[in-house]
Amino acid sequence: xxxxxxxxxxxxxxxxxxxxxxxxxxxxxxxxxxxxxxxxxxxxxxxxxxxxxxxxxxxxxxxxxxxxxxxxxxxxxxxxxxxxxxxxxxxxxxxxxxxxxxxxxxxxxxxxxxxxxxxxxxxxxxxxxxxxxxxxxxxxxxxxxxxxxxxxxxxxxxxxxxxxxxxxxxxxxxxxxxxxxxxxxxxxxxxxxxxxxxxxxxxxxxxxxxxxxxxxxxxxxxxxxxxxxxxxxxxxxxxxxxxxxxxxxxxxxxxxxxxxxxxxxxxxxxxxx
Numbered sequence: 001x002x003x004x005x006x007x008x009x010x011x012x013x014x015x016x017x018x019x020x021x022x023x024x025x026x027x028x029x030x031x032x033x034x035x036x037x038x039x040x041x042x043x044x045x046x047x048x049x050x051x052x053x054x055x056x057x058x059x060x061x062x063x064x065x066x067x068x069x070x071x072x073x074x075x076x077x078x079x080x081x082x083x084x085x086x087x088x089x090x091x092x093x094x095x096x097x098x099x100x101x102x103x104x105x106x107x108x109x110x111x112x113x114x115x116x117x118x119x120x121x122x123x124x125x126x127x128x129x130x131x132x133x134x135x136x137x138x139x140x141x142x143x144x145x146x147x148x149x150x151x152x153x154x155x156x157x158x159x160x161x162x163x164x165x166x167x168x169x170x171x172x173x174x175x176x177x178x179x180x181x182x183x184x185x186x187x188x189x190x191x192x193x194x195x196x197x198x199x200x201x202x203x204x205x206x207x208x209x210x211x212x213x214x215x216x217x218x219x220x221x222x223x224x225x226x227x228x229x230x231x232x233x234x235x236x237x238x239x240x241x242x243x244x245x246x247x248x249x250x251x252x253x254x255x256x257x258x259x260x261x262x263x264x265x266x267x268x269x270x271x272x273x
Contacts, residue, residue: 005114006111010053010054012213012253015247015251015253015254016053016054016254017051017053017054018055019048019050020056020219020255020256021040021043021058022061023040023058023059023077023078023081024058024077037080037084040084041084044092046259047259053093054094054114055089055092055095056096056097056255057078057081057082057094057096058078059097060074060097062118062190071102071103074098074103078103079106079107086110093113094112094113095114096112096115098115098116098117099127100123101126101130108136114136114139114183115136117139117141118187118190119143120170121140121173121174128179129177131177131179132177132179135180138181139183139184139215140183141187142167142185143190144156144191154193156196160203163186163200163207164206164209164210167184167210168210182212183213183215183253184207184213185215185216186200186216188200194222197223201242201249204246205249214250215251215252215255216242216255218243219239219255220236220239220257224242236261239257239258239261240258240261240262243262244269247266248272
C-alpha cells in the first residue's frame with residue numbers, strides 16, 4: 001500500500017510516524033510552546049531528525065471544550081509558519097490539520113501534501129471537492145458531535161460496527177469527489193468515552209477490510225492518563241504501550257508528540273514479522 005504525497009511516496013510496508021506540531025496556545029499537552037517561527041523550526045527539525053515521516057501542523061485546538069476561533073485567526077497562526085517550514089525542510093511531507101476548505105486551499109498552495117480533517121468533511125461541504133480537485137491525500141477522522149461538546153455523553157450501540165459503516169460510506173463519498181488517496185482515523189478521544197476508545201483499539205484490525213491506511217492518535221490523551229490516574233506529561237509510557245498494541249493490530253500511521261519512542265515501537269514490532 002502506497003500514497004503519493006506531492007511526488008513523495010509513502011510506502012506502508014513499514015508503519016509511519018506523524019509528528020505533531022501544534023501552533024495553538026491551548027492544546028491539551030503542548031499548547032503555546034511552538035507559536036513562533038523560530039520555535040516551530042526547532043521543533044520540526046527535531047522531529048525529522050528523530051525519523052518523523054510526516055509533520056502534522058495544526059493551528060486550532062480540538063481538545064474537549066476548546067474554543068472555536070475565526071478562519072482569519074487560524075490563517076494568521078498557520079500560513080506564515082507553514083510557508084517557512086516547507087522552504088526550510090523541502091524534502092519533508094507536511095500535513096495540515098484543518099476542517100476549513102479555505103485554510104486547506106491556502107495550505108495546499110503553500111506545499112501541504114495532506115489535509116487532516118477531524119470532521120471528515122462534515123463541517124465544510126467544500127472540503128472534499130477541493131481536496132479532490134488538487135489530488136491531495138486526505139485523512140478522514142470520525143468524531144461524534146463537535147469539539148466543544150463531543151465528550152458530553154457520547155452514545156453508540158456497537159461502536160466498532162458504527163465506525164466501520166461510517167468509514168465505508170465516507171470512502172465512497174470521497175471517491176465521488178475524486179478523493180482517491182484516503183487515510184482513516186478512528187478518532188480516539190473524539191466523542192468517545194474511555195471504554196469506547198479501548199473497544200475500538202481491541203477491534204482495530206477489522207478496519208483493514210476497508211483497504212486504506214489506518215492512522216491512530218493516542219498520544220498522551222485522557223484515555224491513558226485518566227486510566228492510569230496520572231497527568232499527560234507522565235503519559236509517554238502509556239502512549240508507547242497503546243502504539244505497540246495498535247501496530248500489532250496493523251495500524252499504518254502513529255500520530256505522536258514523541259517521535260523517537262514511536263520509531264522504537266515500530267522497530268521492535270518489526271522484529272516479530
